[in-house]
Amino acid sequence: xxxxxxxxxxxxxxxxxxxxxxxxxxxxxxxxxxxxxxxxxxxxxxxxxxxxxxxxxxxxxxxxxxxxxxxxxxxxxxxxxxxxxxxxxxxxxxxxxxxxxxxxxxxxxxxxxxxxxxxxxxxxxxxxxxxxxxxxxxxxxxxxxxxxxxxxxxxxxxxxxxxxxxxxxxxxxxxxxxxxxxxxxxxxxxxxxxxxxxxxxxxxxxxxxxxxxxxxxxxxxxxxxxxxxxxxxxxxxxxxxxxxxxxxxxxxxxxxxxxxxxxxxxxxxxxxxxxxxxxxxxxxxxxxxxxxxxxxxxxxxxxxxxxxxxxxxxxxxxxxxxxxxxxxxxxxxxxxxxxxxxxxxxxxxxxx
Amino acid sequence: xxxxxxxxxxxxxxxxxxxxxxxxxxxxxxxxxxxxxxxxxxxxxxxxxxxxxxxxxxxxxxxxxxxxxxxxxxxxxxxxxxxxxxxxxxxxxxxxxxxxxxxxxxxxxxxxxxxxxxxxxxxxxxxxxxxxxxxxxxxxxxxxxxxxxxxxxxxxxxxxxxxxxxxxxxxxxxxxxxxxxxxxxxxxxxxxxxxxxxxxxxxxxxxxxxxxxxxxxxxxxxxxxxxxxxxxxxxxxxxxxxxxxxxxxxxxxxxxxxxxxxxxxxxxxxxxxxxxxxxxxxxxxxxxxxxxxxxxxxxxxxxxxxxxxxxxxxxxxxxxxxxxxxxxxxxxxxxxxxxxxxxxxxxxxxxxxxxxxxxxxxxxxxxxxxxxxxxxxxxxxxxxxxxxxxxxxxxxxxxxxxxxxxxxxxxxxxxxxxxxxxxxxxxxxxxxxxxxxxxxxxxxxxxxxxxxxxxxxxxxxxxxxxxxxxxxxxxxxxxxxxx
Numbered sequence: 001x002x003x004x005x006x007x008x009x010x011x012x013x014x015x016x017x018x019x020x021x022x023x024x025x026x027x028x029x030x031x032x033x034x035x036x037x038x039x040x041x042x043x044x045x046x047x048x049x050x051x052x053x054x055x056x057x058x059x060x061x062x063x064x065x066x067x068x069x070x071x072x073x074x075x076x077x078x079x080x081x082x083x084x085x086x087x088x089x090x091x092x093x094x095x096x097x098x099x100x101x102x103x104x105x106x107x108x109x110x111x112x113x114x115x116x117x118x119x120x121x122x123x124x125x126x127x128x129x130x131x132x133x134x135x136x137x138x139x140x141x142x143x144x145x146x147x148x149x150x151x152x153x154x155x156x157x158x159x160x161x162x163x164x165x166x167x168x169x170x171x172x173x174x175x176x177x178x179x180x181x182x183x184x185x186x187x188x189x190x191x192x193x194x195x196x197x198x199x200x201x202x203x204x205x206x207x208x209x210x211x212x213x214x215x216x217x218x219x220x221x222x223x224x225x226x227x228x229x230x231x232x233x234x235x236x237x238x239x240x241x242x243x244x245x246x247x248x249x250x251x252x253x254x255x256x257x258x259x260x261x262x263x264x265x266x267x268x269x270x271x272x273x274x275x276x277x278x279x280x281x282x283x284x285x286x287x288x289x290x291x292x293x294x295x296x297x298x299x300x301x302x303x304x305x306x307x308x309x310x311x312x313x314x315x316x317x318x319x320x321x322x323x324x325x326x327x328x329x330x331x332x333x334x335x336x337x338x339x340x341x342x343x344x345x346x347x348x349x350x351x352x
Numbered sequence: 353x354x355x356x357x358x359x360x361x362x363x364x365x366x367x368x369x370x371x372x373x374x375x376x377x378x379x380x381x382x383x384x385x386x387x388x389x390x391x392x393x394x395x396x397x398x399x400x401x402x403x404x405x406x407x408x409x410x411x412x413x414x415x416x417x418x419x420x421x422x423x424x425x426x427x428x429x430x431x432x433x434x435x436x437x438x439x440x441x442x443x444x445x446x447x448x449x450x451x452x453x454x455x456x457x458x459x460x461x462x463x464x465x466x467x468x469x470x471x472x473x474x475x476x477x478x479x480x481x482x483x484x485x486x487x488x489x490x491x492x493x494x495x496x497x498x499x500x501x502x503x504x505x506x507x508x509x510x511x512x513x514x515x516x517x518x519x520x521x522x523x524x525x526x527x528x529x530x531x532x533x534x535x536x537x538x539x540x541x542x543x544x545x546x547x548x549x550x551x552x553x554x555x556x557x558x559x560x561x562x563x564x565x566x567x568x569x570x571x572x573x574x575x576x577x578x579x580x581x582x583x584x585x586x587x588x589x590x591x592x593x594x595x596x597x598x599x600x601x602x603x604x605x606x607x608x609x610x611x612x613x614x615x616x617x618x619x620x621x622x623x624x625x626x627x628x629x630x631x632x633x634x635x636x637x638x639x640x641x642x643x644x645x646x647x648x649x650x651x652x653x654x655x656x657x658x659x660x661x662x663x664x665x666x667x668x669x670x671x672x673x674x675x676x677x678x679x680x681x682x683x684x685x686x687x688x689x690x691x692x693x694x695x696x697x698x699x700x701x702x703x704x705x706x707x708x709x710x711x712x713x714x715x716x717x718x719x720x721x722x723x724x725x726x727x728x729x730x731x732x733x734x735x736x737x738x739x740x741x742x743x744x745x746x747x748x749x750x751x752x753x754x755x756x757x758x759x760x761x762x763x764x765x766x767x768x769x770x771x772x773x774x775x776x777x778x779x780x781x782x783x784x785x786x787x788x789x790x791x792x793x794x795x796x797x798x799x800x801x802x803x804x805x806x807x808x809x810x811x812x813x814x815x816x817x818x819x820x821x822x823x824x825x826x827x828x829x830x831x832x833x834x835x
Contacts, residue, residue, distance in 0.1 A: 005384065008557050022813055023820075029819050042825065140829065156820050163575050163823025166370045171827075 021035030027156040031330070035155045042162065043149035045095050046076040049108055056093035057117055058084075058347070061108065062124040063100045065266050070316045070326035079329075081263075083122070087349035089339075091117075099139045101129040102246035107150035111247055118258040120339055121345060122337065123250060126323055127268060127288055130243045131235050144168045188284065188316045195283045205230045205277075225274040225319060232321040233281055237288045244295070251301055260346050263296055263303045264337055265289065266311035273321075290322035291345050304340045306333050360661040365405040366829055367621040368574055375402070380628045388552045389530040392523050394417055395530065395549070397630070402531035402733070408494040413451060418525045420447055421503040425510040425517040426601075428798075437511060444507045452500045455493055457696040494833050495535030497693055501660055503528050506542040515542050523550065532625040536618050536832040538636040538656035546632070553630030560628060562622060562797035567624030569787075572815045574617030577784045578831075579824020580777045581610040586826070587771060593760050597766040602773070604762060606743040607748045611831055612641065613784065618830045620796070634794065639788045641740070644732045645718070646710045649740060657693070661686050684708040694747070699755055710739050776822045783814075 009300035039047040052059070058064070069077040084092035095108060105123050114117050126133055141255045144167035148160050161167075171278070183206070188197040192224060198204040206227050211219040248262070254261040289307045297303045315322070315327035340348050365371050379398045383391055404411045426442040428437045506527070509515035518524040527546050533539075588595055588603025595603070619636035626633045636655050643649035650658045669682045684705060691704020742759065749755035791799055800808050 004556075008555055008560065011557050012560065018809075019812075019816075022816060026813075026817050026820060034821060145825065145827075160823065161370065162580065162825050163613040163819070164370055164373075166825045169827045314420055324403055 007276065010347075023156070027154050029153075030159065032154040038155075038159060039149060044064055044160045044187060045097050045100070045104070045108060045146070046111065046150050047139045049095055049111055052093035052095075053116055053251070054090060055117065057090045057316075058087070058092045058122065059112070059118055060084075060092065060094045060096070060119045060122045061100070061105045062094065062125065062264075063094040064096075064098045065124060065126060065323035065325070066094065066096045068324035069317060069330075070320075071322075074295045075327040075331075077330070079330045080122070080264060080335075080336050081108070082331055083337050084348070085335075086338045087347050090119075090347050090349070097202065099137070099143060100124075100241050101126070101143075103248060104147055104150065104196070105141060106246050106250050106253065106313055107152075109250055110152055111150065112257060112259070118259060120262065120341075122262040122264055125247070125263040125265040125292060126284070127265065127292070127319065128232055128323070130237045130241050130288065131232060132179045132186075135242060136179045136203055138172040138175065140175060141167070141169045141171070165339075167212075182235075183231060188234065192283065195280055197280070202228075202230060202234050205234060205265070205282055209325060225272075228325070229273045229277050229281060229321055231301040233268070233285050236284065237291050247296065251296060255300055260302075262331070262337065262341060262346075263292075263301060265303060265305050265307055267306040267308070267316050267325070267333060268323065269310075269312050269321060270308045271312035272315075302344055304337050306336050309333065309336055356537050362433045366833075367618060367625070367669060368571065368830075376625055376628065383629055384555045392520075392526050392549065395538065396522060396526045398401060399526065399534060400527040401797045403529060403534055406494050413455075413493050413496070414499060415525070417448060417451070417500065417503050418528045419442060419521070421507050421528075421621040422521050422524045423509050428507070432538070441507065443510050443582045444480075445504065448500045450787045451494055455496055483702065494587050497538045498539055499528055499534060499538050501657070505539070505660060505664060508541055518542075530626070530631070532622045532629075533633055536615070536622070536830055537654075538622065538634050540656065541631060544634065554628070559630060562801075563624040563627040565624075565800045566620045566627065568812065568815050568819075569626060570620030570622075571819050572617075573613045573620065573784065574830070575823040576780045576818045577613035578610050578617060579826055579828055580774075580780060580822070581606045581613070581709060582828045583612050583824060583826045584771050584777075585748070586815055589754075589758065591820075592761040594769045595766040596768065597762075598769050599769065600758075600761050600766060600786040603769055604745060604758065605741050608641070609781065609784070611718070611744065611747070612637070614828075614831045616738055617626045618832065629780075635654065639792050641737055641794055642733060642788060643736055644729050645736055646707060646714050646739065649736060650707070650711070657690065661690050680712055683712055687711065697750075698752055699749055702752065702755070704718055704741055705741075706743040706746065710743075728755040776818075780818060782816075 035306075036047055036050075039050075047221045049059075056175075060083070062078075062080060066080055069076050076096065078096070080092065080094040080096070084090075102123070102125075109121060109123075112121075127138065145162060145165075148162040148167045149155075151158055153161075183202045185200055186202060188201040190197055209216070209218060210226050213223040251261060268285060269283055270285055274286060285307065289305065293303045293305060309332050310329040311323055314326050314332075316326060317325040338349065342349055353632055365375060375398075379394070394621055400411055400414075403414060419443055420689070424440050428440045431437050431440065506515065510517050518527070523546070527540075527542060530540075530545065530549065540758075551738055560571055585603050585607045588599055592603070600741045617635040619633075623635075638652040638655070640649050640652035643652055666682060666686045669685070670678060671682070672679055672681070686826055687704040687708030688701055689704070691700040691702070691707075694700040694703075742762075745758050746755045747760055787796075800811065803811070
């Protein structure tokens with residue numbers, strides 16, 4: 001038996017070494033001739049990052065909040081562009097893609113070489129991405145697939161792992177189940193005596209009769225808007241939230257790479273949340289805002305608080321909760337970011 | 353490393369997963385390190401881990417089936433009275449088929465969680481009902497049809513005195529749950545698999561070499577052919593009207609190749625994994641699309657299931673020793689049941705009946721003769737191929753209406769969109785078709801063994817390249833896992 005095993009090891013050993021060598025050669029060929037095409041197809045943000053990371057000094061990482069516009073806008077610039085106008089001496093580049101979140105920014109930031117020209121990264125901090133519905137979004141599997149290609153591993157290995165679906169590829173039903181469980185069973189907690197939450201808070205909140213007329217019949221459009229706001233914002237961020245872990249890691253990576261980090265906390269339609277649902281929901285939004293600022297505001301991290309800075313009418317989507325602003329909304333956010341950076345003296349620029 | 357561990361935990365333990373690529377070598381190394389008398393324990397534990405990884409609750413069912421058939425088969429064998437033996441057999445059949453019916457058919461008939469709209473409505477109005485339905489959906493155990501048929505064949509063999517009952521419950525449990533073929537076959541017979549599981553195996557270089565070839569080709573076929581085609585096929589089936597005639601035909605025939613590559617790929621990997629442990633599983637596919645007749649197709653397609661139906665249903669019904677009408681009825685019945693074995697959808701029934709009908713037409717018109725002329729054979733093979741491909745439309749579609757719509761779309765003018773097919777996919781498909789021609793009545797492992805070293809290693813390199821660089825990126829588990 002032992003001699004048999006030794007014989008096999010001898011025969012297999014050389015072949016395994018040959019296979020490993022073949023894999024190295026294949027990786028070289030793939031990286032040289034096929035990788036960029038695959039990146040453009042599966043992970044376009046990385047190919048964009050590769051093209052700018054040796055020239056840009058400031059990188060803005062964002063999602064649709066950055067580039068969405070209102071049909072009536074005369075100015076179509078994204079937030080990142082508005083910011084860059086005030087720092088003419090610094091070369092800005094924008095890496096943005098719909099529905100991106102901290103988990104994806106993290107892998108992209110990891111790809112920035114230590115000692116590169118990049119001095120500062122501005123990362124979109126979207127509160128709604130901490131919500132269960134966003135964490136378990138149907139888009140998440142597709143995003144995680146892209147994420148496989150962002151990992152700092154040999155490119156051929158990333159491509160292979162993508163074929164093996166080596167990412168969080170739970171199907172939409174499994175994800176919905178998590179969201180619905182949370183909506184059905186979660187109980188929110190308050191340490192403020194004026195704010196009280198029922199057990200199974202979200203479910204109870206959604207079941208409450210809203211906007212009834214004199215006959216007790218609900219105004220359905222208003223009710224749906226209220227329920228939607230509840231589902232989008234009735235949650236409490238804690239240390240276990242996967243986005244928190246991603247942002248923690250972003251902070252650590254930026255510190256390691258000596259990058260200044262600006263976390264751009266996006267505005268939410270607090271005004272509508274208040275009018276459709278009420279002060280309890282606004283209390284939760286502010287509590288979450290405070291949690292994020294307290295957790296991340298530090299020496300090399302600047303958190304720009306835009307949560308309540310954009311008036312309700314400046315949101316493009318008036319019947320849905322999004323962070324899509326008109327030109328005024330985008331400029332307000334850009335101004336806050338610009339002024340905060342200048343106050344910190346991280347870049348030389350002109351204030352609004 | 354943290355992310356690696358996280359994804360390993362989330363991932364299903366499929367053959368085409370990183371988890372399996374770690375799991376299999378660990379089991380193989382431990383297997384040969386252990387003394388022979390303890391190996392069954394390792395294999396049983398590994399098999400239960402493999403199955404429990406999907407959902408640990410599923411293990412209860414497989415353990416129930418195992419214990420039941422172990423006890424019943426022993427009682428049947430030692431019982432003197434035929435009536436008692438029949439009664440015991442009925443208990444086994446009732447319990448196994450009952451469970452199969454409960455989990456696979458009743459639940460599928462009663463809950464259709466793929467209907468998102470229904471669930472949205474449920475969620476708004478009856479959140480608890482939605483959660484319960486979801487829970488039920490995820491309670492459908494994978495591979496239940498496969499292991500149920502495997503244990504049934506054992507009980508029937510013991511009843512018919514073709515096999516002696518197993519004395520060792522643990523080893524019998526291993527026969528039921530042997531992980532390489534647990535969730536999608538091949539459905540092995542007790543008399544073929546059990547002696548191999550008991551036999552003392554030495555590590556043999558030839559076994560590892562052949563296993564490597566089988567698995568490499570299996571991965572190529574699954575990851576490169578099936579997964580790349582799935583993306584194209586899904587597009588056409590989602591909206592056939594939008595595509596031009598070529599794309600519609602490509603999508604339709606493409607599904608035939610997708611399901612073949614998907615299932616044959618799985619079977620090859622299963623054979624390779626088993627061979628690493630010194631077990632030879634039966635061949636499940638033998639270049640079925642080169643069949644000259646439907647009769648031949650069923651001797652080459654999903655062989656373990658078609659022989660199961662032949663031995664445990666068709667022959668007990670009288671086979672061909674009955675009058676012609678009864679025979680035709682038996683044929684249709686067997687094909688109808690084999691269709692329904694795939695699931696509780698009318699489309700599977702129609703698919704089975706189409707095959708049954710084609711089989712009967714062929715036998716009534718041509719008898720057992722296929723003709724000697726090469727031209728006739730080639731024409732017959734082409735007609736068989738087309739018949740099989742068009743029948744797949746029912747298998748693939750979600751409803752009868754969409755099947756008919758898909759079929760009709762093959763014969764009208766078509767839309768403007770055309771499928772975008774990458775050059776690499778076309779090359780992979782050509783290689784796959786050529787490999788079928790080359791491997792006619794041969795297995796990939798033995799064929800590669802006949803090639804010179806440089807050619808063989810060039811083939812390995814091509815497969816490695818295709819698997820790593822050109823693999824499909826859609827998240828498609830093996831199609832037959834749902835059955």
